[in-house]
Amino acid sequence: MASLDIELALATDGDARPLAMLARDLIESGLGWAYRPPRLAALIHDADTVTVVARTRSQPIGFAIMRFGDERAHLILLAVKPEHQRRGIGRRLIEWLLESAYVAGIASVHIELRASNAPAYAFYRALGFAETIRVPGYYRGRETALRMIRMLRVARLPLG
Numbered sequence: 001m002a003s004l005d006i007e008l009a010l011a012t013d014g015d016a017r018p019l020a021m022l023a024r025d026l027i028e029s030g031l032g033w034a035y036r037p038p039r040l041a042a043l044i045h046d047a048d049t050v051t052v053v054a055r056t057r058s059q060p061i062g063f064a065i066m067r068f069g070d071e072r073a074h075l076i077l078l079a080v081k082p083e084h085q086r087r088g089i090g091r092r093l094i095e096w097l098l099e100s101a102y103v104a105g106i107a108s109v110h111i112e113l114r115a116s117n118a119p120a121y122a123f124y125r126a127l128g129f130a131e132t133i134r135v136p137g138y139y140r141g142r143e144t145a146l147r148m149i150r151m152l153r154v155a156r157l158p159l160g
């Protein structure tokens with residue numbers, strides 16, 4: 001199946017449960033299930049948050065959620081089903097959100113990922129994110145997080 005057969009759209013109410021299942025299985029495995037359907041539904045309805053879903057034949061196969069602040073945006077969740085990975089879907093989801101963030105005047109986009117998650121680290125590096133710091137115990141006091149940043153605009157420094 002060509003990746004062009006995959007459609008991206010904003011999430012709707014009916015996506016809360018399938019997206020929560022993807023979060024549980026692909027992002028939170030071994031940590032407990034924090035992003036349950038009611039929490040996903042709240043994010044889908046949150047005016048400061050954008051949830052983009054990738055679908056094939058109406059079925060969600062990937063999604064990304066970003067919260068927009070005044071100058072910073074934070075990528076909250078991102079996952080693509082294993083059988084659809086390495087087909088550019090994650091890139092399409094993130095590029096949608098990065099373009100939205102740029103138009104919204106956001107200066108920087110921030111993410112945390114499990115330090116052990118080498119595929120996600122390679123993915124974010126490929127999309128122009130750079131590592132900033134490590135935060136031991138960030139995940140339920142058990143796992144180290146890696147923070148990464150992607151600058152969208154460079155702040156102008158006042159001239160001396």
Ligand SMILES: CC(C)(COP(=O)(O)OP(=O)(O)OC[C@H]1O[C@@H](n2cnc3c(N)ncnc32)[C@H](O)[C@@H]1OP(=O)(O)O)[C@@H](O)C(=O)NCCC(=O)NCCS
Nearest residue numbers: 026078079080085086087088089090091119120122123126
């Ligand atoms: C991270 C994730 C979302 C990437 O999605 P994807 O659709 O497979 O990514 P893409 O196909 O768009 O990859 C874009 C580029 O990222 C890099 N990349 C992606 N996955 C990679 C991997 N497993 N190993 C090395 N590089 C990788 C490559 O440079 C790739 O380009 P290429 O395929 O032309 O070489 C997916 O692996 C995933 O859902 N993982 C489980 C959940 C997760 O870890 N989420 C992120 C933390 S919240």
